[in-house]
Amino acid sequence: MTKNAKVLKAGLGYTIGNYMLKGISFISIPIYTRLLSTSDYGRFNNFLTYEGIFFVFVGFAIHSSYKSARYKYKLVSENAVPGKDYYSYASATILFVLICTLAWLILFNIFEIQLSRLLGLDRFSINLLVVYSASMALITCFNTDVGIDYEYRKFLLVSGFNAIGTVIISVLLLITAFSGKRYMGMIIGASVPSILAAIYIIFYFFKRARPNNLWDFLKWGIVYSLPIVPHGLSQVVLNQFDRIMITKMVSVAATGVYSFAYNIYSILAVTFNSLDNVWSPWFYEQMRAKKFHEIKKISSIYILLMFIFSSGVILISPEIVFILGEKNYWVAKYTAIPVVAGGFFAFMYTVPAAVEYYHAKTVWIAIGTTAAAIINILLNYIFIPKIGYIAAAYATLVTYILYFCFHFFIAKKIQGLNLFSTKVILSCSVGILVISLITRMLINIMWIRWSIALLITVCSILYEENKYGYIVSKIIELLNRRENK
Known part of the structure; x- marks a missing residue:
C-alpha cells in the first residue's frame, strides 16, 4: 500500500468510525x-x-x-x-x-x-x-x-x-x-x-x-x-466556560438547553477531529519535504469540503434539534446556528496552527488562545445579562473568527510565506456567515433551507472538480485498484 493510499484509508477509517461512535451517542x-x-x-x-x-x-x-x-x-x-x-x-x-x-x-x-x-x-x-x-x-x-x-x-x-x-x-x-x-x-x-x-x-x-x-x-x-497549558485552559473557556457563566447569570436550566445545542456542533467536531488525525501527520511530512504547492492544493480542498459540510449542518440544524430533543429543548434551534458557525472557524484555526506546531512555536498558540478566552469572557459578561444565554453562542462565533485571523497571520509570519489559499479561506468564511443568516431568516421554512443545502453541495463539487479534479480521480483510483486485486 502506498503512503497516499494509507493516508486516505486512515482518513476514511477515522471519519467513518467516528461517525459510528457518534451515532451511538446520538x-x-x-x-x-x-x-x-x-x-x-x-x-x-x-x-x-x-x-x-x-x-x-x-x-x-x-x-x-x-x-x-x-x-x-x-x-x-x-x-x-x-x-x-x-x-x-x-x-x-x-x-x-x-x-x-x-x-x-x-x-x-x-x-x-x-x-x-x-x-x-x-x-x-x-x-x-x-x-x-x-x-x-x-x-x-x-x-x-x-x-x-x-x-x-x-x-x-x-x-x-x-x-x-x-x-x-x-x-x-x-x-x-x-x-x-x-x-x-x-x-x-x-x-x-x-x-x-x-x-x-x-x-x-x-x-x-x-x-x-x-x-x-x-x-x-x-x-x-x-505553553499549551494556557492554550488548553483557554480552549475550555472558549468551548465550555460559557456554560458556567450561564448557570451563574441565568439558570442551570438555560445551561441545559445551551449545552444541548452543542450536540449539533458535535456533528461538525467529529468530522474535523477525525480528519485532523490524518491532516496533521500528512502536513508534517509535506513540510519536511518542502512540498508547499501540495499543501496549498490539499488544504484548499480540505477547507472547501468542511465548508460544504458545515453549511449543510447549519441549514438542517432546526430539524436535527427536533429529532434529538424533547419539546423543552426545541428552543435550542436558535442557538445551534451560531454554535455550528463558530465550530467552522474553530476548524479553520487548526489549518494555520499546524505551522506553529511544526516549528515548535507553541507560545503563539498559548498567546492566541488566551487572548481569545479573555475576549470571550468579556463578551459573555456584557451581553448575557442583556440578551440572555444565546449571547454566549454569538460571542463564541465572534471570538473564533478573531482566533482564526490571529493564527492565520502568525503562521504566515513564522513560515515567511502564505501556505494556504487566501481566496478559498475568504470565500468560505463569508459564505458560512451568509448561510447562518439565511438559516436564521428561514428557520421555519424547511424546504427552502434543504434545497439550498443540496445546491451548495452540487455547486461545490463541480467547482472542486473544475479547479482540482481530486475527488473523482481518487474514487477512480480506488475502483481501479479494487478491480486489479
Whole structure:
C-alpha cells in the first residue's frame, strides 16, 4: 500500500468510525433528554466543564509533544538507542501523568471543603473528577500516539468501548440507583468506562517500552508542552466556560438547553477531529519535504469540503434539534446556528496552527488562545445579562473568527510565506456567515433551507472538480485498484 493510499484509508477509517461512535451517542441523546430535566442536563455539563479544566492540569498537555517527539527520538527500528527512543519517551509521559494525578488527589482532599463550596461538588464527586480528568488525559495520549502512524483501528477500539460503555452504564444508572439524582448517574456513567480504558492504556504503553530516562525526556517534553497549558485552559473557556457563566447569570436550566445545542456542533467536531488525525501527520511530512504547492492544493480542498459540510449542518440544524430533543429543548434551534458557525472557524484555526506546531512555536498558540478566552469572557459578561444565554453562542462565533485571523497571520509570519489559499479561506468564511443568516431568516421554512443545502453541495463539487479534479480521480483510483486485486 502506498503512503497516499494509507493516508486516505486512515482518513476514511477515522471519519467513518467516528461517525459510528457518534451515532451511538446520538441514539442516546433522545433517551437522555427524556430522562433528564434541563437542570440535570445542565449540572452534568458543568461537571464536564470542570473535567475539561482539570484535564489540562493533570496531563499538562503532554500529548501535544508526541508528533515532534516521534521525529526527534525515532524508534529502535530506526537506529534509536533503546531507552532513549520515542516509545520510551511516550511511556515516561504516561508515568508523569500518573504522578500528577496522585499529587492532585492529595491536594484536592486537603482543600476539599473550599473546593466543595467553589464547585458545588461533594468529596466523592471531587475525587471522581480528578480520576476522570486523568483518564481523559491518558486516552488523549493514546489517541495521539496511534494517530501518528495512522493506526485508526486501535483508536476506534478504545473510543468504541468508551462510547458504548458510557451509554449502557448511564442509562442503567438513570433508571435504577440514581433515578432520584440523575445528573449523578450521568457523571458516574461517563467516568467508569473512561477509567477502565485508561487502565488498559497504562499497560499498553508500559508493555511496549519501560519509562526510562525520565528526567531528560520530561525536561524536553514539559518545555515543549507547557505553553499549551494556557492554550488548553483557554480552549475550555472558549468551548465550555460559557456554560458556567450561564448557570451563574441565568439558570442551570438555560445551561441545559445551551449545552444541548452543542450536540449539533458535535456533528461538525467529529468530522474535523477525525480528519485532523490524518491532516496533521500528512502536513508534517509535506513540510519536511518542502512540498508547499501540495499543501496549498490539499488544504484548499480540505477547507472547501468542511465548508460544504458545515453549511449543510447549519441549514438542517432546526430539524436535527427536533429529532434529538424533547419539546423543552426545541428552543435550542436558535442557538445551534451560531454554535455550528463558530465550530467552522474553530476548524479553520487548526489549518494555520499546524505551522506553529511544526516549528515548535507553541507560545503563539498559548498567546492566541488566551487572548481569545479573555475576549470571550468579556463578551459573555456584557451581553448575557442583556440578551440572555444565546449571547454566549454569538460571542463564541465572534471570538473564533478573531482566533482564526490571529493564527492565520502568525503562521504566515513564522513560515515567511502564505501556505494556504487566501481566496478559498475568504470565500468560505463569508459564505458560512451568509448561510447562518439565511438559516436564521428561514428557520421555519424547511424546504427552502434543504434545497439550498443540496445546491451548495452540487455547486461545490463541480467547482472542486473544475479547479482540482481530486475527488473523482481518487474514487477512480480506488475502483481501479479494487478491480486489479
